[in-house]
Amino acid sequence: MDIVIAESLLKQYNGFTAVREVNFTIRDRECFGFLGPNGAGKTSLVKMIYGFSPVTSGKLTVFGMDVKTNIRDIKRLLGVVPQENNLDPDLKVLQNLLVYASYFGIDARLARERAEELLEFFGLKEKAGEIVESLSGGMKRRLVIARALINKPGLLILDEPTTGLDPQARHMVWQRLRLLKEQGVTLILTTHYMEEASQLCDRLVIMNLGEILVEGTPQKLVADYIDETSGQIVQEKKEQPATLEDVFLKLTGRKLQD
Amino acid sequence: METLKRLFRINISPLVWKVFRRHLIVFSRNWKVNISFNFFEPLLYLTALGIGLGAYVHPIEGVPYLNYLAPGLVASSAVFATAYECTYGTFIRMEFQKTFHAMVATPVSMDDVIAGEILYGVFKSVLYSLVILAVIFALGLVKSPWTLLIPCVMFVGGALFAILSIIWTGLVPNIESFNYYFSLVMTPLFLFSGVFFPLTGMSIIVQKIVWISPLYHLVNITRGMILGRVGISLVWDLIWMIVAVLILLPVPFYLMRRLMIR
Ligand SMILES: Nc1ncnc2c1ncn2[C@@H]1O[C@H](COP(=O)(O)OP(=O)(O)OP(=O)(O)O)[C@@H](O)[C@H]1O
Numbered sequence A: 001m002d003i004v005i006a007e008s009l010l011k012q013y014n015g016f017t018a019v020r021e022v023n024f025t026i027r028d029r030e031c032f033g034f035l036g037p038n039g040a041g042k043t044s045l046v047k048m049i050y051g052f053s054p055v056t057s058g059k060l061t062v063f064g065m066d067v068k069t070n071i072r073d074i075k076r077l078l079g080v081v082p083q084e085n086n087l088d089p090d091l092k093v094l095q096n097l098l099v100y101a102s103y104f105g106i107d108a109r110l111a112r113e114r115a116e117e118l119l120e121f122f123g124l125k126e127k128a129g130e131i132v133e134s135l136s137g138g139m140k141r142r143l144v145i146a147r148a149l150i151n152k153p154g155l156l157i158l159d160e161p162t163t164g165l166d167p168q169a170r171h172m173v174w175q176r177l178r179l180l181k182e183q184g185v186t187l188i189l190t191t192h193y194m195e196e197a198s199q200l201c202d203r204l205v206i207m208n209l210g211e212i213l214v215e216g217t218p219q220k221l222v223a224d225y226i227d228e229t230s231g232q233i234v235q236e237k238k239e240q241p242a243t244l245e246d247v248f249l250k251l252t253g254r255k256l257q258d
Numbered sequence B: 001m002e003t004l005k006r007l008f009r010i011n012i013s014p015l016v017w018k019v020f021r022r023h024l025i026v027f028s029r030n031w032k033v034n035i036s037f038n039f040f041e042p043l044l045y046l047t048a049l050g051i052g053l054g055a056y057v058h059p060i061e062g063v064p065y066l067n068y069l070a071p072g073l074v075a076s077s078a079v080f081a082t083a084y085e086c087t088y089g090t091f092i093r094m095e096f097q098k099t100f101h102a103m104v105a106t107p108v109s110m111d112d113v114i115a116g117e118i119l120y121g122v123f124k125s126v127l128y129s130l131v132i133l134a135v136i137f138a139l140g141l142v143k144s145p146w147t148l149l150i151p152c153v154m155f156v157g158g159a160l161f162a163i164l165s166i167i168w169t170g171l172v173p174n175i176e177s178f179n180y181y182f183s184l185v186m187t188p189l190f191l192f193s194g195v196f197f198p199l200t201g202m203s204i205i206v207q208k209i210v211w212i213s214p215l216y217h218l219v220n221i222t223r224g225m226i227l228g229r230v231g232i233s234l235v236w237d238l239i240w241m242i243v244a245v246l247i248l249l250p251v252p253f254y255l256m257r258r259l260m261i262r
């Protein structure tokens, strides 16, 4: 089954086009990536999927429901990790999870059970009674991911889950995400780290200026790229195999990270 | 026409109570501090004006000045607490803490969030009116059992001021603008709504203008009940406030949606 289907999906802000009539489908239990530089339209795109931002035109269905008409039912099945942390600073760490659970109508006992499991899973157990401000950047990010899982979502949307984390923290998050995928959660990931995309994604699209440039598996994208450019680049980069970064550079003439 | 339709399409669910509950949890974390600060200001007015100035003032409407002033302060303290909550408080949650964004990523809708803000504003009015009432009761200034109905009246008054404050927040969403709200809207209301003196002494034009002050009607009812002077005119004051709430209610939803949903 396809979890997300986008057809000619367009997003405009007062006439400015952020997402240009894109088409894609996201399958059950895969990790699907949106790779692109700043301003590519990744956040605009995922915000439409979780109903924060209205679709300007085109069609977007999630779990077979139209986002325009059934957004509350859709949101019940989603976990959302926004680009900007928005933990509730007025609440302690554990309370953040419990109160968030209440927005899903999850009963208090079950919520506590899940919250404690999740804090354990993300290595935050000792921090349960702390205020959010006392957490490090990496801990906050893990808490946001934990919070997104409180309703046992079928689809987890991660908008740049590891931006700003050090390599160690990043690997820890990646490892958790792989575990979630094994448990059958479908993942949507936006990133401008090509390493992140190739580590986690089964399929991905590369975006720039609101458009999808290419789509495929990380391996296929890299392979296609080498085929096209034949011996020349392969020679040039003998010791370093081509990466998604090279693919992106070739497509846009820009680097992923500026 | 489209705008008009959007204005009235309010999408609220029982999850409003979960949003409200979140505010109560936060409030309960430091309610003692919150409440004692709110004690302080009305007490200052009561001593400085009620007792200090009151010694030189003739009885007004047949009661000593302290007795005249105290009910007015019950009403004004209550709505000020709401006004602070639904300007600074709402804005901080919306803009700095991104609490609204976090909430609407769950089944909670933006309208649920705004309704939760209004409820919290109502809660503040009801609670702070009770706190000041307790004080003036202890001072022997409560004269009538009608006073027991004041929380119900504050529910309406609180809703009205929550709505007005969120309208301002939605129209001019930046933290400096709230200074203007308090100096241009709340303070004039505070001074010219019959909290400190009856408006019967002022020109007929002023009396007509004051009729549009929501605080004026709330003060009338509060004073009437505390002093035990209950008549048909209080019913009109109450109807005035209820009608104002019903007319204005869709506006904060519309403005906040327009602001947040892009
Ligand atoms: N609320 C908004 N109003 C107007 N323009 C916006 C709004 N949000 C985004 N944009 C514009 O839309 C374009 C795409 O922005 P978006 O945030 O989706 O990019 P992104 O790929 O997530 O970038 P980043 O990697 O920096 O997070 C940008 O040009 C941005 O300026």
Ligand SMILES: [Mg+2]
Pocket (backbone or CB within 6 Å): A042, A043, A044, A083, A159
């Ligand atoms: Mg983004």
